[in-house]
Amino acid sequence: RKEVEQDPGPFNVPEGATVAFNCTYSNSASQSFFWYRQDCRKEPKLLMSVYSSGNEDGRFTAQLNRASQYISLLIRDSKLSDSATYLCVVNGGTNAGKSTFGDGTTLTVKP
């Protein structure tokens, strides 16, 4: 089993749709959590951190459930420019220097 698992996707949605991505992690000692966005053949870029209380950044909402070891990302009012691969990232735990990435979920927003 992978340390960080994500919905395999791909997700194909129309503009304006709401879409949610899920992620689970196996290491209960993990300390911090992030969502990154990666465009085709580009480097990953930080989208947002994920806090236990939940946090929102414009159309994006991230949630963390430590008890269930589950992270989510909700995108409201999808735009064409949201088309990308979304990577769930978990930091810390037994290998202190390590950030562990999921394999990503690909989103395509269509007109």
Added chain:
Amino acid sequence: ETGVTQSPTHLIKTRGQQVTLRCSSQSGHNTVSWYQQALGQGPQFIFQYYREEENGRGNFPPRFSGLQFPNYSSELNVNALELDDSALYLCASSHVPAGANSPLHFGNGTRLTVT
């Protein structure tokens, strides 16, 4: 603010050769991490350097080695290249080691092809 820069951007090597990839960290960042990303997969952690010492290593063989210099720049060396080493190699810098709620800032990557 200078971002993370990697060189070269593309590289083609033959099986059995050795390669050195370079990374300059973002200004103000003292930690560098290296990742390997194969097509269709997420980045896989190779190792991290903090204050010129290795600070965590992933499941990669010893032929993957690295260095960090006093100016926080870093090198990734891979010996005895194999076909499966073909991937995008990403360098990321952060202000403190991962695990301290410090996100990673990535360079554009080096695309290595081994033939």
